Amino acid sequence: MNQELIPTTEELRPDLLAIAEMLPDQARVLDLGCGDGALLAYLKQSKQIIGRGIEISEEGVLACVRRGLSVRQGNLQEGLADYPDKSFDVVILSQTLRYLNDPQMIVGEMLRVGHFAIVSFSNWGYWRSRLTLLLSGRIPEAPDHDQPWDEPPRWQAFTVTDFIDFCHKNGFVIRNQVFISGNRRGNFLNNLMSKSAIFELEKA
Amino acid sequence: MARPRLQKEAREHHLETDKMFAENSVGLVQTKTFHFAEDEPFLLESGESLQPVTIAYETYGQLNDERSNAILVLHALSGGGHAAGYHDAQEQKPGWWDTCIGPGKAFDTNRFFVICSNVLGSCYGSSGPMSINPQTNEPYGLNFPLVTIGDMVRAQVKLIDHLEIDQLLCVAGGSMGGMQALEWAAHYPDRVKAAIPLATTARHSPMLIAFSEVGRQAIYADPAWNNGAYYDQDSKPDAGLAVARMVGHITYLSEEAMHQKFGRRLQNIEKYGYEFETEFAIESYLKYNGNNFTRRFDANSYLYVTKALDYFDLSSETGSLAAAFANSTEVKYLVVSFTSDWLYPSYHSKELVSALTAAGADVTYLDIQSTWGHDAFLLEVDTMTNLMSSFLERLVHEEAINLPSHSSSEPAPVTP
Numbered sequence: 001m002n003q004e005l006i007p008t009t010e011e012l013r014p015d016l017l018a019i020a021e022m023l024p025d026q027a028r029v030l031d032l033g034c035g036d037g038a039l040l041a042y043l044k045q046s047k048q049i050i051g052r053g054i055e056i057s058e059e060g061v062l063a064c065v066r067r068g069l070s071v072r073q074g075n076l077q078e079g080l081a082d083y084p085d086k087s088f089d090v091v092i093l094s095q096t097l098r099y100l101n102d103p104q105m106i107v108g109e110m111l112r113v114g115h116f117a118i119v120s121f122s123n124w125g126y127w128r129s130r131l132t133l134l135l136s137g138r139i140p141e142a143p144d145h146d147q148p149w150d151e152p153p154r155w156q157a158f159t160v161t162d163f164i165d166f167c168h169k170n171g172f173v174i175r176n177q178v179f180i181s182g183n184r185r186g187n188f189l190n191n192l193m194s195k196s197a198i199f200e201l202e203k204a
Numbered sequence: 205m206a207r208p209r210l211q212k213e214a215r216e217h218h219l220e221t222d223k224m225f226a227e228n229s230v231g232l233v234q235t236k237t238f239h240f241a242e243d244e245p246f247l248l249e250s251g252e253s254l255q256p257v258t259i260a261y262e263t264y265g266q267l268n269d270e271r272s273n274a275i276l277v278l279h280a281l282s283g284g285g286h287a288a289g290y291h292d293a294q295e296q297k298p299g300w301w302d303t304c305i306g307p308g309k310a311f312d313t314n315r316f317f318v319i320c321s322n323v324l325g326s327c328y329g330s331s332g333p334m335s336i337n338p339q340t341n342e343p344y345g346l347n348f349p350l351v352t353i354g355d356m357v358r359a360q361v362k363l364i365d366h367l368e369i370d371q372l373l374c375v376a377g378g379s380m381g382g383m384q385a386l387e388w389a390a391h392y393p394d395r396v397k398a399a400i401p402l403a404t405t406a407r408h409s410p411m412l413i414a415f416s417e418v419g420r421q422a423i424y425a426d427p428a429w430n431n432g433a434y435y436d437q438d439s440k441p442d443a444g445l446a447v448a449r450m451v452g453h454i455t456y457l458s459e460e461a462m463h464q465k466f467g468r469r470l471q472n473i474e475k476y477g478y479e480f481e482t483e484f485a486i487e488s489y490l491k492y493n494g495n496n497f498t499r500r501f502d503a504n505s506y507l508y509v510t511k512a513l514d515y516f517d518l519s520s521e522t523g524s525l526a527a528a529f530a531n532s533t534e535v536k537y538l539v540v541s542f543t544s545d546w547l548y549p550s551y552h553s554k555e556l557v558s559a560l561t562a563a564g565a566d567v568t569y570l571d572i573q574s575t576w577g578h579d580a581f582l583l584e585v586d587t588m589t590n591l592m593s594s595f596l597e598r599l600v601h602e603e604a605i606n607l608p609s610h611s612s613s614e615p616a617p618v619t620p
Contacts, residue, residue: 052566061570065591068598070536072557072569082561 005067006045007038015120015144016042018178018185018198019092022118023047027089030054030114032076032106033096037064044069052088077101080109088114095145095196097121098155104170111172111203120198125159125191126181143195144180160191167201176200225290228306229298230264230313233289235329237261238321240362249515252349256338259363260329261285261321264305265313266608267369273605274317274369275596276360277301278377278384281452281509282501284328287320288313303585310592315600315607316373321363323356323384325508330359333432333504346432351508353380353516357387361395373599376400376592378581379548380509383408383516386556390518393532398599400538400592403545403581405552406518406525406559412547415455416510419448423503432504445503446494453493458544458577462486525559537567538595540588542580568595 009017016039023029025047031040034053037060043049053071055061064071077100080091091114093106098121100106110117122142123129132140139149139157147155158166160179167174178185179194190197225231238259240246245253262285267274277287279300288305290298301320304310311318322330325348333348340347364372375385375396382404389399405412423429426444434440457465470476471488482488518528537560541553550571560567572587574580581588599605 058570058573061568062587062590065538065568065570065594065598068594068601070566070568072561072567073571074569082558084562084564087564 006041009042009046012038012042014182015180015196015198016094018180019094019118019120020046022176022178022198022200023049023090026050028087030083030088030091032080032091032093032110033099034064034069034071035060037067037069037071039092039094040064040069040071041067076106079105080113083113085112086115090114090116090118092118092120094118094120095122098142098157099153103166107170107172107201111201115202116175117172117201118198119163119201120196121158121163122196123160123179123191123194124157125161126195127192130192160194160197163197163199167199171204172201173204174199175202228308229302230289230306232293233262233264233286233291233299235260235262235285235291237329238363238366240359240366246359246362248349248355249352250350254324254331254349256331257324257359257362258329258331258335259321259324259359261319261363262287262289262299263320263367264288264318265316267317268606268608270606271369272371272373272603273315273608274319274364274367274372275311275374275376276364276372276388277305277311277318277320278360278375278381279320279323280377280379280381281513282449282497282506283322283381284326285320285322285330286328288318301582303582304589304592310589310596311376312593312596316596317608319363319367321360323380323509323512324359325351325356325505325512327502327505332502333508334435334502343435345435345504348504348508350511352512353383353387354391356512357384357391360384360388361392364395370395372396373603373605374398374400374596376402377404378402379404379578380513382548383513386518387516389532389535389537390528393535396535397603398536398538398595400540400595401553401556402540402588403542403548403553403578405516405548406528406556407552408514408516409552413514415451415547416514418451419510420507422447422451423507426503429503432507434503440498441503442495442498445498445501445506446491448503448506449497449501450490450494453490455547456578458546458575460544460575461577461579464575465489525556526562529560529563529565533563533565535565536599537565537569538591539567539569540581540591541569541571542574542576542578542584543571544575545578545580547578 027049029049029051031053034055040051054074061073091110126143129140178198179190180196181194242256245255246257247253283300286299287301288299307314322328325332327334333344337344375388377385382401385399385401423444426441428439429441466486469485471485519525522528541550557569576583
């Protein structure tokens with residue numbers, strides 16, 4: 001494959017790099033909402049994974065195919081019905097959960113199809129987001145992603161604490177969590193200090 | 205070896221005739237024929253048999269030393285083995301998929317050995333109703349046995365055997381060509397590494413059968429058809445075949461494409477004539493294409509090939525599509541549909557992709573935004589080139605395919 005199309009460790013978004021570090025070599029990976037395929041291309045090169053992607057946009061699918069990836073155009077809202085149980089080691093949902101109507105359905109499906117699920121998301125509990133709402137009276141954009149509230153696709157803001165509650169309520173067991181603020185990772189007052197978070201889940 | 209000399213002669217021939225082919229054209233090509241089933245009859249799905257069988261085909265580019273870089277492209281209802289280049293300098297139009305076959309194109313003839321053969325039952329050199337029945341020394345007409353997509357593909361397998369190719373790198377085609385690609389993948393998974401079914405279905409729908417039947421009825425209703433025995437007569441069932449083709453053309457377009465191309469425009473007149481003449485541009489287009497078709501296609505072949513389409517249902521033996529592909533999960537798939545194709549709507553492809561996913565196959569799928577209707581698979585050249593060349597590039601990488609040793613940027617030689 002064309003080496004220019006594989007992101008280097010420096011080029012990969014920090015949250016994607018953190019996800020990559022969680023994966024074992026040669027894992028079977030399904031990336032939901034895989035976008036332009038940067039993560040899958042990186043994982044194929046650095047971890048020799050067997051990767052598949054699902055992406056809704058034509059532009060994204062074309063970019064993935066250019067990178068030599070196996071990707072299927074599809075809408076996550078329709079679930080993962082075609083995929084057999086436990087057909088992947090890991091199913092990834094990075095920076096996409098805020099766009100989905102039914103978080104419980106999709107995370108449940110991820111844990112049916114995969115042994116583990118990795119979910120990364122923006123954290124509106126970040127102190128600056130809280131301050132924006134408090135001081136300006138306006139809904140803040142995601143701390144790590146510029147997209148005004150009225151620009152499609154619609155998103156739903158939630159925080160690290162919301163996500164932990166959601167996992168407890170639905171019986172999703174948290175195996176591992178990584179918190180990111182800019183290029184740093186931390187583990188101090190996570191809901192207040194991190195711009196985004198990555199959770200590794202399994203079924204109870 | 206004679207290859208470079210032939211190539212040189214072909215090139216000089218271009219110069220002589222003052223016709224220069226584009227740099228990315230395969231240039232002058234010839235149709236070849238392959239005969240088989242001379243001693244043993246070729247058994248068909250219907251239980252009937254054929255003996256002997258002729259398959260007309262063309263090839264472009266060269267085989268590599270491992271014979272692992274071959275791609276079989278598969279034509280649609282009215283196509284033939286002439287997929288790229290020109291038969292002579294006077295030929296107006298190149299082969300049917302010339303936009304995608306040639307040096308540097310999606311099916312890059314500098315890298316791949318591209319094969320295209322005319323299907324069984326057709327009229328471009330392969331055995332069909334127009335062929336001479338050796339029993340009677342007259343054209344078969346309706347004595348030609350009914351054939352299926354499966355029969356067409358088994359004849360292609362014979363051709364691939366003859367070319368001494370164990371495994372094709374890829375089979376690719378749109379519409380009926382896509383059905384053949386799926387037939388290859390489902391029934392000969394050890395003979396193909398990848399399949400590219402475009403704008404197609406794994407199961408011909410009742411609506412498609414209905415359109416086929418309207419076309420056939422138009423031919424039956426033409427007195428000149430004479431139950432298929434018209435080859436020695438003065439007139440052929442042109443009127444019936446033209447109507448069949450007109451119906452076909454409507455189904456290949458979309459309403460939006462018709463609006464864009466023709467609108468309600470009148471043809472060569474300023475206002476309505478209030479008479480039963482060709483008045484609208486769309487009427488004129490259909491009439492022109494219908495008539496044109498009668499000069500290049502055989503009415504009986506139209507009957508046979510549309511019947512083959514109607515019989516196509518990959519799930520009929522196994523009960524489900526996923527089961528049909530259960531042993532074909534090593535094949536890599538690139539499935540493409542087009543948003544405005546109402547003949548083979550996207551949900552046919554999505555159903556196929558679901559089945560392939562359930563079977564555990566490696567499948568890439570895209571529903572391309574297009575207003576061109578079913579014809580989009582031939583017209584969306586840029587997107588298709590993008591997709592297919594990337595997919596093939598991936599195969600070359602993953603399957604460690606070597607370039608042919610005679611690879612060059614020169615036009616491919618006339619013979620393989």
